[in-house]
Amino acid sequence: xxxxxxxxxxxxxxxxxxxxxxxxxxxxxxxxxxxxxxxxxxxxxxxxxxxxxxxxxxxxxxxxxxxxxxxxxxxxxxxxxxxxxxxxxxxxxxxxxxxxxxxxxxxxxxxxxxxxxxxxxxxxxxxxxxxxxxxxxxxxxxx
Numbered sequence: 001x002x003x004x005x006x007x008x009x010x011x012x013x014x015x016x017x018x019x020x021x022x023x024x025x026x027x028x029x030x031x032x033x034x035x036x037x038x039x040x041x042x043x044x045x046x047x048x049x050x051x052x053x054x055x056x057x058x059x060x061x062x063x064x065x066x067x068x069x070x071x072x073x074x075x076x077x078x079x080x081x082x083x084x085x086x087x088x089x090x091x092x093x094x095x096x097x098x099x100x101x102x103x104x105x106x107x108x109x110x111x112x113x114x115x116x117x118x119x120x121x122x123x124x125x126x127x128x129x130x131x132x133x134x135x136x137x138x139x140x141x142x143x
Contacts, residue, residue: 013039013043015036015037015039015040015043015044016039016040016043016044019040019044019049019050019053021036022036022037022040022053022057023053023056025037026053026056026057026060026065029060029061029062029065031062031064033057033060033062033065033068034057034060034062034064034065034066034067034068034069034071034072035068037053037054037057037065037068037069037072038068038071038072038075040053040072041054041072041075041076041079042075042079047076047080047082050072050076050080051076051083051084051087054069054072054073054076054087055069055086055087055090057069057072058070058073058087058090058091058094059090063099063100063101063106064101066094066097066099066106066109067101067106067109070091070094070106070109070110070112070113071109071112071113073087073091073113073116073117074112074113074114074115074116074117075116077113077116077117077119077120077121078116078119078120081120081121081122082121082125083117083121083125083126085127088117088126088127088130091110091113091114091117092129092130094106094107094109094110094113095107095110095111095114097110114130114133114134115134117130117134118130118131118134118135118136119136120136121136123135123136
């Protein structure tokens with residue numbers, strides 16, 4: 001009887017209960033590590049659990065994992081409205097990454113993530129270079 005593949009449809013949400021599954025997938029350079037990361041980002045409520053794994057995946061040797069990490073970073077910004085300086089630094093490096101992936105470059109994924117971060121993270125929490133290039137809407141002082 002054939003064994004289940006390493007990732008099957010029911011296992012994606014296992015990462016919510018066991019985030020270390022993402023760590024293990026990144027350790028073994030699993031080709032679906034980025035997808036597991038996306039499942040974690042979209043379904044786990046604690047940014048302290050999610051963001052360290054996103055940052056780690058942003059430095060993966062696998063371009064697909066890096067692209068998924070950038071997508072995850074954009075989702076994290078949208079869902080939690082926060083990001084840290086280390087993630088911004090990694091995002092800045094990714095904005096110059098010309099590695100090709102399916103007809104696109106990693107820097108395109110980075111630009112999309114930066115747009116999401118600029119849109120949903122408070123401007124004062126972002127460095128000046130970032131605000132100049134990826135400015136989201138200005139928040140009105142009136143509520």
